[in-house]
């Protein structure tokens with residue numbers, strides 16, 4: 462995700478969590494999970510058409526000027542829904558990722574907070590909590606990442622020989638096929654690179670966000686007290 466998308470996603474998460482925590486809709490333990498899933502669902506939905514355009518620009522050497530015509534033809538041929546092509550597999554990977562990520566993040570953070578007298582999260586703590594929860598979420602959602610990649614490769618191969626995919630295998634079917642062909646190991650292909658990418662990126666993103674948030678909170682507080 463890009464920086465603006467991540468900022469919107471994190472802010473949406475905070476707002477949703479605050480909304481859910483004050484109400485009896487979910488227990489406070491599960492509020493981060495629900496807020497994380499909803500915030501990610503919204504983000505994936507907004508980002509999905511932009512990602513599609515980015516890949517079109519990169520893969521088919523379409524210029525910005527041709528892009529408008531490209532989008533119009535796609536909409537005329539496949540309707541508005543075609544702009545959200547690939548939304549399903551992306552959401553299936555990213556929504557469970559976020560649900561797991563925020564649930565564990567808040568859990569690890571409160572556990573680490575137990576060692577501190579003040580109830581304020583330090584940047585270091587959010588870095589550690591983000592890294593740990595990102596690793597757990599990345600491992601548990603790895604099978605969905607494998608399925609997403611295999612689907613993209615299959616679709617790309619069909620497009621290359623100009624065959625219109627009439628039927629796309631369901632995620633469940635693909636998961637079962639991978640398991641039958643390559644065993645559980647196949648579902649967790651790319652384990653190490655995924656962790657090497659997820660742990661630092663989650664740790665850096667969340668600690669930067671928490672740092673910015675507390676910086677501006679302090680600034681506002683000082684301003685209120687001063688003025």
Ligand SMILES: N[C@@H](CCC(=O)N[C@@H](CS)C(=O)NCC(=O)O)C(=O)O
Nearest residue numbers: 462467554555558595606662663666
């Ligand atoms: N899209 C990710 C989900 C992981 C994720 O969302 N990580 C957050 C940080 S905790 C992120 O924004 N990563 C950057 C990215 O996805 O490009 C995946 O590969 O499964």
